[in-house]
Amino acid sequence: MKKWIVRFCSLLVFNVVVLLLIGWLTPARVGWAALWAGIVMTALVIWVKPVVTRWFRGMAARSAAQRTKVGEKVVQGLLALAVAFLVWIVTVLLSGVNVHGWFWGYLLPPVILIIGWAVYDLVDDKVEAQASALYDKATGAQATDATTPAAAEQSGRAELRDGLTDEQRKMLDDLG
DSSP states (O other): OHHHHHHHHHHHHHHHHHHHHHHHHSSOBOTTHHHHHHHHHHHIIIIIHHHHHHHHHHHHHTTGGGSOHHHHHHHHHHHHHHHHHHHHHHHHHHSSOBOOSHIIIIIHHHHHHHHHHHHHHHHHHHHHHHHHHHHHHHHTOOOOGGGSHHHHHHHHHHHHHHSOOHHHHHHHHHHO
8 A cells, every 4th residue: 555655646746747847838727736637647647547558559569560660669659649648638627727729738748748757767766765765754664675776676586586575484484
């Protein structure tokens, strides 16, 4: 549960910043609607975007053998743009974001979303580790060693050696 809360909150903050940036760079009026639109967009990105992406990629995979490498990259880019466009449309429909103009209001924001998602993919591990530490501090819980990437890698290697997770290893130690 903690993992989902941390992921949702860190992505929410990032999405609100991206929405405010969209409101600043385009004629889309975001304003205070950025908070609700951020919640809607975060839910869409976490739960709906992976399903739609898999569906689109499945449709595109049927004809992948007929395309060149460049053609495949173009198709993958268009698929990402289509997913971002759908996320933007649903966010606009379910929130108080007002859009004016076809190009500046409907086509440019998905491009900004794609750039934002690429930036988030680069920094998400660090952001989620920091958010996890803040969550632990707020709830008074002890931070686990798995919050650092090196400790998580070490834990994963130990699990590969004997097939047990840290929790299972601890339970076995408590038994004996």
